[in-house]
Amino acid sequence: MKPITAEQAKLDQQFYEENGYWISPVVFDAEEVEALRKAHDRIWNQDFDGDAFPLTEWFPSDNPTRLRKIDNAWWINDEVYKTVTARKLGKLAANLMNTDEVRVWYDQAIYKPGTGKGQETSVGNVGWHQDYVYWQCTNTTNLVTAWIALQDTDLTNGCMQVIPGSHKWGLLNSDGFFNTELEAVKKQMEVDEKPWREEPLILKAGQVSFHHSYTIHGSRQNYSNDPRLSIVAHYIPQGTAYKKIQNVDNIRLLGPRPKEGDLYDNQYFPLAYSASEEK
Template identity: 65%
Template sequence: MKVTSGRISQEDREFYKTNGYWVSPVLFDEQEIEDMRKAHDRIWSFDYDGDGFPLDEWRPNSNPKMLRKIDNSWWINDTIKNTVTNPILGQIAAGLMDSTEARLWYDQVIYKPGTGKSDKDTQASGNVGWHQDYIYWRCTNHENLVTAWIALQDTDLTNGCMSVVPGSHTWGLLEGSDAFFNRDLESVKSRIAQESGKDWKEVPLLLKAGQVSFHHAYTIHGSGQNHSDHPRLSVVAHLMPHGTAYKNRGHNVDNIRLLGPRPKEGQLFDNDYFPIAYSAETEQ
C-alpha cells in the first residue's frame, strides 16, 4: 500500500545525512506504475503530448542492447510531468534537503535493456558507470540537490538495480566521477577509489515497483547489466531546494539556457521551466 504523506522522520533525515541516500516506502500504486510504463512506450515511439520537444531528444540506435536516456520528458508527456512534480515526492525531497520547497531541476526517463542470462557482452549491456550527478550540474550556488529514482518494476541485481557508495556524498566533487556512459564499471571504480583515497563499499538498492530511492548530488552511484529478459524501466526526478540560483563555476550546463539568453550570477532557477513539486507555503 502506497503512502499518502511525504512527511519523513528525523531518523530518516539522519540516515540520509550520514549515508547520502534513503529508500522510501511504495509511493506509486499499480495504476500509476502502468501509466508510467505506457509513457515509456510513447516516448520511445516519439508520440509526444503537444508540439514541443524534450531538452535532450533520444534517437534510435542500431544496437538494441544499448541504454536509452532522455532529459526533460515532462515537456512532452503529461504522465511524466505529473510524476516528477508529485507533491509527496517533492515533500520527501524537501525534507531530505532541509528545505521548505522542492523544485524540479530536470527529469530523466531511462530504459535499461534486458539482455538475458546468457549475454556476457558487458560492452553492450546498458551498464551505467559510477558517477556523481553534480559533476554534470556545476552551475548552481550549492550542491544540496537530490535525485529521486522511481522503480517501475521490482528491481534487484538480476535486472541491473542501482548501487550506491554510502558516505561518498562527503568526499567532495571528484573529477573522475563523470562516467555515466562508461560501461567498464571496474576501471571506473578503481579510478574513483584512487582519486578519493577512501574505502569503497557498494550497497545495492533493492526496490519494489513504486518505491523510490533518493540520493545526494555528490553520492557515487552506478548500475550493472540487466540479465533479465525484460527492460528495466525508471523515471527520475532531480530536485533542488528553495533559493537555488545560477553560479558560474566554469562548467555551465544546458539548464542555464532556461534562464534566458543572458543568465546573471545569482539569478534564481524559479521560472516555469523549473516547476514546484512541493512548497510548505501552499500546504498551510
C-alpha cells in the same frame, strides 16, 4: 503511501545525511506505475504531448542492448510531468534537503534493455558518477535525485548501486555516466583509500530511492528478458541560483540562458512542493 510521522521523517533525514541515500516506502501504486510504463512506450515511439521537443536524447540505434535515456521528459509527456511534480514526491525530497520549497531541476526517462542470462556485456552499464559533476551551474550541492522504479528492481535486472558515505568525499575526478567500464571509472576517481562498498538499491515497483548530488552511483547489466524502466526526478531546494563555471556549464537548461545569481524559480523548473501550501 501512508503519511510519514514527524519522528520518522527526522530519522529518514538522519539516515540520508549519514549515508547519502534513502529508500522510501511505496509511493506510487500499481495504477500509477502502469501509467508511467505506458508513458515510456509513448516517449520511445516519439508520441509527444504538446508542441515541444525533447531537450536531450540518448537513443543509440546501432546497439539495442545499450541504455536509452531522455532528459526533461516532463516537457513532452503529461504523465511524467504529473509524476515529477507530485506533491507526495516533492515533500519527501524537501525533508531530505531540509527546505521549504522544491522545484524540478530536470528529469530523465531511462530504459535499460534486458539481455537475458546467456550474454555477458557491459554496454548496458551506467558508469560510476556523481550527479553534481554535471550540475556545477548551481550555487549549492544540496540537490537530491529521486529514482522511481517501474518494476521490481534488483541485481538481476540492473538495479542502481550506491557507495554509502561517498557524498562526504567531495567532488571527484569523473564524469563516467556513459563509461560502461565500471572498474576503469573507479580508477579514474582515485578512491583506493576510501571505504568503497557497493550497496544495491532493491526496490518494489512504485518505490523511490533518493541520493545526494555527491553520492557515487552506477548500475550493471540487466540479465532479465525485459527492459528495466525508471523515471528519475532531480530536485533543487529553495534559493538555488545560476553559477557560472568555466568549461563546466554544460547542462542543457530549458528556457532562456540565466545570468549569474538568477534563481531557478520559473516555469522551466516547476514547483513540486511548498511548505506554505500546508499552512
